[in-house]
Amino acid sequence: MNLIEQAAKRLEELRLAGVEVPDSAPARHIEPKLAPIPTPVPTPAPVPVPAVAEKAPAPRPAVVPSPPVLNDAVLVKSRLVTLQMEQLAAAGLIYPNAPRSQLADEFRVIKRPLIANAMGKGAAPVKNGNLIMVTSALPHEGKSFTAANLAISIAMELDKTVMLVDADVARPSLLKMLGLPPAPGLLDVLVNETNDLSGVLLRTNIETLTILPSGTPHVRATELLASDAMNNLLEEMATRYPDRIIIFDSPPLLVTTESRVLAAHMGQIVMVVRAEGTLQSEVRHALGTIEACPVKMMLLNQVKSSKHSEYGYGYGYGYGG
Numbered sequence: 001m002n003l004i005e006q007a008a009k010r011l012e013e014l015r016l017a018g019v020e021v022p023d024s025a026p027a028r029h030i031e032p033k034l035a036p037i038p039t040p041v042p043t044p045a046p047v048p049v050p051a052v053a054e055k056a057p058a059p060r061p062a063v064v065p066s067p068p069v070l071n072d073a074v075l076v077k078s079r080l081v082t083l084q085m086e087q088l089a090a091a092g093l094i095y096p097n098a099p100r101s102q103l104a105d106e107f108r109v110i111k112r113p114l115i116a117n118a119m120g121k122g123a124a125p126v127k128n129g130n131l132i133m134v135t136s137a138l139p140h141e142g143k144s145f146t147a148a149n150l151a152i153s154i155a156m157e158l159d160k161t162v163m164l165v166d167a168d169v170a171r172p173s174l175l176k177m178l179g180l181p182p183a184p185g186l187l188d189v190l191v192n193e194t195n196d197l198s199g200v201l202l203r204t205n206i207e208t209l210t211i212l213p214s215g216t217p218h219v220r221a222t223e224l225l226a227s228d229a230m231n232n233l234l235e236e237m238a239t240r241y242p243d244r245i246i247i248f249d250s251p252p253l254l255v256t257t258e259s260r261v262l263a264a265h266m267g268q269i270v271m272v273v274r275a276e277g278t279l280q281s282e283v284r285h286a287l288g289t290i291e292a293c294p295v296k297m298m299l300l301n302q303v304k305s306s307k308h309s310e311y312g313y314g315y316g317y318g319y320g321g
């Protein structure tokens with residue numbers, strides 16, 4: 001007799017003895033209750049997330065490492081434009097192989113201390129000495145004229161390379177003054193948040209002179225000039241190519257705020273003052289806005305020389321430090 005038969009016999013004995021035994025106890029079973037199958041929670045379809053979103057937002061690097069601002073590849077890729085010497089002459093500008101002129105002589109004197117400071121050969125080292133801004137208190141004092149002449153004069157020294165930047169983004173005038181058509185430039189680089197100048201930098205037939213135009217007009221031009229992207233670009237320009245002298249034509253200090261923002265990055269500032277035009281109080285006020293710049297030079301422009309009855313630069317002197 002197997003165990004089941006023994007259990008059945010025992011139950012029968014109990015039942016006969018009057019013990020209440022549930023019917024067919026061995027067959028009793030529990031209907032398995034099916035737990036409700038949970039409705040599958042739809043797994044969200046994977047959404048492509050940009051890699052940066054997975055990380056905590058990293059602070060922008062102070063200097064964007066690439067693409068470089070001005071290496072040989074950038075220069076090779078940049079567009080070549082031809083400066084017409086007759087156009088430069090017509091605009092009253094200096095040009096290579098021109099007959100000796102008073103203006104060229106004056107710029108020889110003006111550029112000397114600027115170059116010395118830019119190359120670390122001045123009396124004291126100047127931080128960002130290769131970044132030189134030309135500005136003035138008020139409009140029409142001769143900033144663009146001075147910036148262009150200074151750039152050409154320095155570029156004519158064979159061992160010096162110069163970039164002329166039109167940073168007067170609201171009222172650019174350098175391309176026109178040099179006889180060149182409008183072109184993309186600084187604002188386009190800032191809008192695209194890239195340090196790559198190769199698409200906008202213009203090489204010229206004065207081999208050591210490149211031009212960075214102000215670029216496509218933009219409603220937020222002022223903000224762009226004060227942006228982190230601009231700060232990065234300036235720092236990169238100053239440190240990566242310290243042997244290149246970069247001259248910025250800029251707006252007037254007392255009319256807009258852009259020049260003051262730019263001034264904070266400059267090693268040297270040339271302040272143009274129109275002779276018999278600008279009040280002393282205006283000049284003083286303008287100088288107050290650029291106090292932090294290590295080297296400032298003032299140029300008295302359009303001084304009427306009785307000897308030559310020609311307009312020129314009266315004198316320039318450096319101060320500050």
Ligand SMILES: Nc1ncnc2c1ncn2[C@@H]1O[C@H](COP(=O)(O)OP(=O)(O)OP(=O)(O)O)[C@@H](O)[C@H]1O
Nearest residue numbers: 092138139140141142143144145146301302311312
């Ligand atoms: N020393 C100079 N000799 C001859 N012409 C000059 C001299 N300085 C300035 N000019 C002329 O005066 C005009 C105004 O000069 P420029 O455009 O350089 O001034 P600006 O300060 O840049 O003006 P803005 O504030 O409008 O930018 C130009 O036609 C320029 O060629």
Ligand SMILES: [Mg+2]
Nearest residue numbers: 143144168173
């Ligand atoms: Mg100008």
